[in-house]
Amino acid sequence: MLGIYFSGTGNTKYCIESFVKELDAKAKCMSIEDSKVLHEIEKSDFIVLAYPIYFSNLPKIMGDFILKNRTKFNNKKIFIIATMGLFSGDGAGCSARLLKKCGAKIVGGLHLKMPDCVGDVQALKKSKEENIKIVQEAIIKIKNSVESLKGGKPTEEGLNILCHLGGLFGQRLWFYNKTKEYTNKVxxxxxxxxxxxxxxxxxxxxxxxxxxxxxxxxxxxxxxxxxxxxxxxxxxxxxxxxxxxxxxxxxxx
The missing domain is CATH 3.30.70.20 (Alpha-Beta Plaits)
Structure with a gap:
């Protein structure tokens, strides 16, 4: 088993490391930025993939990573974790649809609400105490999801058609241009x-x-x-x- 992720401010890294540790304490977690990640993917049959959601969509860097290395995911079993500040609808489904085209089998999905990372916009900002509670609740949800996976009934958040419609009409249609390409707004x-x-x-x-x-x-x-x-x-x-x-x-x- 292998955990691979993209993480900006550390939310997603923290979540996948917590998930993988609960599932298999000996398994590795690696960023997609790691030079050895493709070699490790080749060696692993089961992958936990994690990323943050931006405007109900994949980060462009994660989508490009999957498509660029599509052959590496063929015949892999993949569980998807999506972290978000509020709502995504089909956060896990965004990569699931790509990965299925690469020949992967999606075995489950998990959505985790985490502290908002968009530091230059006031919306969704909470107190430190509220954010600490959000993280604690995410850890409880991770433990429950791992138990379900071990029991043969993995959570499937973000993977069905209703979730897809929720993500599409909830945000993605209105903000698609924000994540379609990389931005020059820095x-x-x-x-x-x-x-x-x-x-x-x-x-x-x-x-x-x-x-x-x-x-x-x-x-x-x-x-x-x-x-x-x-x-x-x-x-x-x-x-x-x-x-x-x-x-x-x-x-x-």
């Missing part, structure tokens, strides 16, 4: 930025770079909010105009 406040390079180091897309002593952005942001949540001077925004919260999982566990 903004660097030059008055705050100290050019420490932390954002460059953390960016999974290599979207940020230094030029003439300034941090600049290309047009390949996958909206993971890793840069915004780790900038020591809160100099980065993506969708909003100011940082309301740097939403890292470490704040809530």
């Amino acid at each position: 903004k660097i406040n030059e008055n705050k930025c100290i050019t420490c390079g932390k954002c460059i180091e953390l960016c999974p897309m290599k979207n940020l770079y230094e030029c003439d002593g300034k941090i600049k952005s290309k047009s390949t942001c996958t909206m993971c909010y890793r840069c915004l949540s780790n900038c020591p001077k809160e100099a980065i925004t993506i969708l909003g105009k100011q940082v309301h919260e740097q939403c890292k999982i470490e704040n809530y566990i």
Whole structure:
């Protein structure tokens, strides 16, 4: 068994590591950014796949990873975990449909509400105490899902047609353009930025770079909010105009 994931602010990483530990304490968990992940996928028959949901859709980086490596998923059994700030409808179904086309067998799905990671938009923001409770409730749900999987009755959240319609009409139709392609909306406040390079180091897309002593952005942001949540001077925004919260999982566990 293998756990593979994409995680921006740590929510998804925390959830899949908790799930896999409950299921098989000896199993590995790896980011899709790991250079050895494809080799490990080839060796594994059962995969737990996890990612956050953005506007009821897959992060572009995860969708591209699946399609680019479609042959690696042929004949694999896959359980899907989708994390979200509020609602996705068919969060697990978004990758399930792709993976089925790759020849994978989807054995179950789990939706987990986690603290919102969009740090430059005030909507959905909660107190630290509320976010701690959200994480605790997610852990209980993970334990119950693992027990169901061990018992041969895996949870199937986000995988049926009603879930698909919920995700489609709930958000995806209205915000499809936000996740269809990578975005160029990253903004660097030059008055705050100290050019420490932390954002460059953390960016999974290599979207940020230094030029003439300034941090600049290309047009390949996958909206993971890793840069915004780790900038020591809160100099980065993506969708909003100011940082309301740097939403890292470490704040809530």
